[in-house]
Amino acid sequence: MAVRVKEQEIFPNAAGIDVGASSHWVAVPAGSSDEPVREFGAMTDDLNAMATWLIACGVDTVALESTGVYWIPVFEVLEQRGLKVWLVDARQMKYVPGRKSDVQDCQWLQKLMSLGFLRAAFRPDTEVRELRAVARQRDILLTEQASWVQRMQKTLVQMNIQLTEVLSDVMGLTGGLIIRDIVAGERDPKALARHRHSRVKASEEEIIKALTGNWREEHLFVLRQSLGMYDDIARHLAECDTKLQAGLKNLGEKNVDVGKPPRFGSKQRKDYDARQLLANWAGVNLTRINGLGVTAVTKILTEIGPDLSRFSTVKHFCSWLGLSPGTKISGGKVLSSKTKRSVNRVRQVLKMAAMSLSRCDSALGAFYRRLCARMDKPSANTAVAHKLARMVYFMLTRGEEFVDQGQQRYEEQQHTRSVAALKRRALALGFQVIPVAVAA
Secondary structure, three states, X not given: OOOOOOOOOOOOOEEEEEOOOOEXXXXXOHHHOOOOEEEEEOOHHHHHHHHHHHHHOOOOEEEEEOOOOOHHHHHHHHHHOOOEEEEEOHHHHOOOOOOOXXXXXXXXXXXXXXXXXXXXXXXXXXXXXXXXXXXXXXXXXHHHHHHHHHHHHHHHHHOOOOHHHOOOOOOOHHHHHHHHHHHHOOOOHHHHHOOOOOOOOOOHHHHHHHOOOOOOHHHHHHHHHHHHHHHHHHHHHXXXXXXXXXXXXXXXXXXXXXXXXXXXXXXXXXXXXXXHHHHHHHOOOHHHOOOOOHHHHHHHHHHHOOOOOOOOOHHHHHHHHOOOOOOEEEOOEEEEOOOOOOOOHHHHHHHHXXXXXXXXXXXXXXXXXXXXXXXXXXXXXXXXXXXXXXXXXXXXXXXXXXXXXXXXXXXXXXXXXXXXXXXXHHHHOOOOOOOHHHHO
């Protein structure tokens, strides 16, 4: 006779919410209400009614499915009402038994949450989320601005103005002045070529030849419109930079007030640069790590913040970034060890930083080149990004400072390890390794 073991509930007062665009389905424990499954609208009054009903049912923990951006208002309203909200990945509960529907989704989510089978997603503090919104908006504006530069290049080519053949950056110092003069009405190639900067490799005669074309009115109109959009986006970018710098300064001054000292000499607070602001906020200077500049560290801190206590170990942190090797094993055989695909922004920043180490005269640069000799570059890039992630984790959690040992010191260590490995291998085969100088 089979005996059914009763499932032990970890969160007996948990609720599950299937988030939608126009309505949300909510499931509570069966004994807490006469109607354990209810549907609520997406308006603010409906969300407040949902929170009131959950509190009346004795719910203290809510599992929320991360569907698009529709979960954000629900999360914020429930959190403001004192409920503990867990944001869970939809992939953790995609195998719903029976026919799939909104009602069964929320019930299955409630059951998995009550049994403790779900994990909460990482969500930074409110202050970090405010900076993250500004930083992401800035990235979007940069992408849009680059697209308008491409439109200006296309328009110039249609007029047979081959500016891209003589200048590496169309909107650089020389190119920007030339395009603005063209929009202002200047058509003389010699007058336009006078804007040539001394660092431009192309000669003035070559620039004059490139600026000889057909000035069609429709193309000039498009060029004028594109330049206006470029300047308008530049104005919005300046606003984002001001907002981002003010937020970093406030967080940096707050951390200095609670006892975290500055990391850059004895400058006055009003003269803090970007590195100083980031160091004051994080408590450590992440820009000392080779490959991580001010832009990369700003993206890292605005995405995850300086508090990594949510990650129990460095392995957990690297796995969340998608930089840890996969563990697909069946029957004692490793099927695949590739890292999972991820759109994590911190992961992308670290991989870009790893690529910049190819010609760096440092221990990390030597490590990257040694890996490139052993494996393909994408795999080496991922491995170096994993190493950078570990450094960032230990610096933020332990307050350790990064000290570059240098390329020579790294190569000496690798030489010592290689010799020791050869001696162990020779001893196992019954031989002895004797250096050339000693043998002579």
